[in-house]
Amino acid sequence: MADYRTEKDSLGEKQVPAEAYYGIQSLRARENFPISRHKAHPVFVWSIVQIKRAAANVHKALGLLDAERADAIVAAADEVLEGRFDEHFIIDVYQAGAGTSQNMNANEVIANRANELLGIPKEQRTGRKVHPNDDVNKSQSTNDVIPCAIRVASLRLLPDFEKSLREMIAALRAKEKEFDGIVKSGRTHLQDAVPVRLGQEFGGYADALESFLPRLEMAKRDMGRLGIGGSAAGTGMNVHPDYRGKMVAEIKKHLGYEVVQAPDYFAAMQSNHDAVFLSNVVAGIAIELTRIANDIRLMASGPRTGFAEVVLPAVQPGSSIMPGKVNPSMAEMLNQVCFQVLGYSTAVNYAAQAGQLELNVMMPMMANDIIEMLEILGNAMSAFTTRCITGIKADPERCRWYAENSLSMVTALNTFIGYDKAAEVAKEAVATGKSLREVILAKQLISESDLDKVFDLMPLTEPGIPKAK
Template sequence: MVEKYRIETDSLGEVNVPAAAYWGAQTQRAVENFQISGLKQYPAFIWGMAVIKRAAAEVNSGLDLFQDKELDGKTISGDAMAQAIMMAADEILEGEMWDQFVVDPIQAGAGTSHNMNTNEVIANRANEHLGYSLDAAQKPVHPNDHVNMAQSTNDTIPTAIRLGCLWRLDELLAALDGLAQALAEKAAEFDEIVKSGRTHLQDAVPVRLGQEFGAYARAVERHEEKIAQAAEGLRRLGIGGTATGTGLNAHPAYHGRMVATLSRLSSLELQESDNLFESMQSMSDLVYFSGALRNLAQDLVRIANDFRLLSSGPSTGLDEIRLKAVQPGSSIMPGKVNPVMAEMLNMAMFQVIGNDLTVMMAGQAGQLELNVMMPIIGYNLFQSMDVIINAVNTFNGRCAASVKANQEKAEGWLAKNAILVTALNPVIGYAKGAEVAKEAMAANRTVREVVLEKGYLTPEEADRLLNVYAMTEGGIQK
C-alpha cells in the first residue's frame, strides 16, 4: 500500500510529510537527517515540552501578544488561537498524540528538531480545533510565530529536561522508599540471627544478619536524601532567556509569569533563575543530578552483589539467605536456579552508570552561550530514571521483600569461625589469640575447645566471653 503524503513548506522549501502526521516540514527533515538509533524521547520530555507550550500560550495571551489574523475573509482572534494552542497542549499532557514525537535524540542543533516537532504538532492540532484540516492550504496558527512565541530551543529544551526530571522525581523516590522499607523489615526479621562477618571476603568478627540488612536499608534511605537534594537545582528555570540569555523577543514580564504558570500547571515547586545567562550556558544542575543517580547505582550494584554472595551455592556456597525462585536457571543443568533479580539490578545500574558518563561528557561540551548536546543529556537522564524506577520496583517485589534467612547455615559457618578469638584480646592478649586462632583453623577445632585445653580461660569465662550475640553489640569483652 502506497503511503499518502501532503506537501509542507519551511524556509528551505517543500517537503513531503505523511498525510496523517501532525508534524510538519522541519520535523520531517529531522526524521530523514537523523536516522541514527531508532530511539525516541521519553514521555517525561514530551510532557515537559507540552507544559511549556501550554504555559507560554497562556502567558503571552495574558500579555496581549496574540494578534488577530485575517484568513480567507475570516478574522481569527488572537485569543481564539491562544485557546486552541492550550487545548492542543492539554491533550498532549493527557497522553494523547505521543506517537507524533518522532525525532531521534541523537541529532544536532541543541534540540531544535525536538522543539519544532512539538511546535508543529501543537500548531496542526490547534488549527484543527479552529476548523482547519492538516492539508489546508492556509492555517491561522503558525508553529514559530504562535506556538514558539517568546521562546527559543535554547531555553525550552533545558527547561523541559528539568521539568521532566521533576515530574518523575516522586515516583523515583517512592521506589527507593519501598525498597528501603522492605530491607528494614527484613532487618527486624533477621535480627536474632548471628553470623560470621566477612572483610576482604575472609572470616571476620560476628554480625547479625539483621545488622547487614539494616545497613542496606539505611544506604538506600541516604540515597533518597541525596537525590532529593540534587533535584533542588532543577527547580531553577531559565525559561525566558530565549536564544542567549538576554530575553530578546520575550516580554519583560514573561520569565516571572512563566515560572509561576508552570508551577501552577505542573503542581511542582519552581523558581526563577537568578542569572539567565548561566542557565543557558551551564548544564551543571543536570550533571549534578545525574551524578546522584550514578551514586545510587553503584551502591545498588554493591547490595545486589551481596545478595548474590549470601545466596551462593546452595550446596557449595554461603547459602545464608534464600532468594525466591522466579524462573529456571539453566538450559542444560536441571534444577538450577539463579539470582536473576540481583543480576538484573546489576545490569540496570551499569546502564545508569554509563548514562551518567554520557551526561557528564555532554555537559562539559557546551561552548560560550549554549550547550548543543542537550538532547542526549535529556534522553540519558530520563532513561536512567526510568530504568531505576522499574529495576528497583522489580527487585523489591520479586526478591528483597521475599528473601528468607537460612539460620542453620549462617550459624553453622559462625561456629567454625576462628576469628571469634578477637573478643578474647582484652583478656588473653593478641599474641595468645593468634596462637589460638592458628591452632583452631589447623585442627578444625572451635576456639572454645582450644582456649580451654590451653588453660587460658575457665569454662565459665569462655562461655561469657564467646557469647556471639554480645559480640555484635560491641564494647570490650571482660
C-alpha cells in the same frame, strides 16, 4: 486525497505525508538522523508540550496572542498530552542543535492540530491562523525550551523515583528487625571476621540508602529553577518583561511543581550543573544498590556449595539445562540496571562539560539519559523490593554455625591472652583442623566455663570488652 502535501522552509520544498501532523522541519530531521530505533522519551515530549501550553496561556493573558489562536494551541496541546499524536513525534534521540528538531516537531504538530481545530486542514498551506514559529514558539527558543523541559521532566519523574527508594528502605528496615536475633560470621576481604547480626547488615543497607534522600531534595530544588524566558542567549530578547515570572507561575499552577525563576538566566542556559548533580545522585544510589545486590547474591549462594545464609524468593526457573536450579534473578536484574545507570551518568557528565559559551548543544542526549536513568532505576528498585527483599528468608542455624566456627572468634580472647598468643591459637587451629575451643582448652589458656562466656555470640555483636567473669 493526495498522499503528500508540499511544504516549504528556508531551504526549499519537500513532500510531507498528507496525514502527518509533523511538518517539513521534522521530516528533514528524521532524514538527517536515522541513528537509532529510539525516539524522544514520552516524558520529554510531554514536558515540551506543557511549556508550549503554558506559553499560549501566558501570551493570551499578556495580550500578545488573541484568544482564538491561544485557545486552539491549548486545546491541541491537551490532545497531544493525552497521547493522541505520539506517532507524529518522529525525531531520533541522537540529533543536532540542542534539540531544535525536537522543539520544532512539537511546534509543527501543535500548529497543524490547532489549525484543524479552527477548520483549516493540514493540506491547506494558505490562510493558516496558527504558525509553528510565530505562535506556538512565541517568545521561545530551543535554547530555553529544551533545558526547561529537562528540568520539568525530572520533576515529574522524581516523586515516583523517591517513592521506590523509600519503599526499599522500609523493606530493608523490616528485615533489619526480623533478622536482629540472627548471628552470623562477619566477613572482611571475604575472609572470616568477627560475629555480626544479619539484621545489622540489612540496617546498614537501609542507612546507606537513606543518606541519599536529602541529596534528592537538593536535586529537586536545583531542577526547579527554570530559565524559560531566556530566549536565544539568556538575554530575553523578543520576550515580554512579565513573561518569565508568569511562565513559572503557570507551570507551577498547572503541574503543581515547586518551581521558581532561575536566579541567572545565562547560567540556566550555559550550564547543566543541576542535571549533573541529579545524575550523580542517582548514580550514587546505583553504586550502593550494586553493592547491596552483590551482597545478597553472595549470602544466597548455594544451596549446597555456597554461603546459603539466606534464601531468596524463587521467581523463575534458573536454567534451561540444569533441572531445579533457581538463580538470584532479581538481584542480577538490579545489577544490570545499575550498570546502565552508571553509563548514563558518565554520558551526562561528558555532555555537560561540552557546553560552549552561551549554550550546551548536547542536551537531547542528556535529556534522554536523565529520564531513562530515573525511570529504569525507579522501576528496578520497586521490582527488587516487592519480588526479592520482602520475601528473603534467613537460615539461622547455618548463620550460627558459621559464626561459631569462624577463626576470628579468637579476637574475643585478645584482652585475655594477647594478640600474639591468640594468633598462635588461630594458626594451630588451621594447621590441625581443630576448633578454636579445642586448641584453647588443650593449652589451658582459659577455663571452659569462662570460654563459654567469652564466646557468647550475641554480646560480641555490640560495643564492649569481653570478660570472663
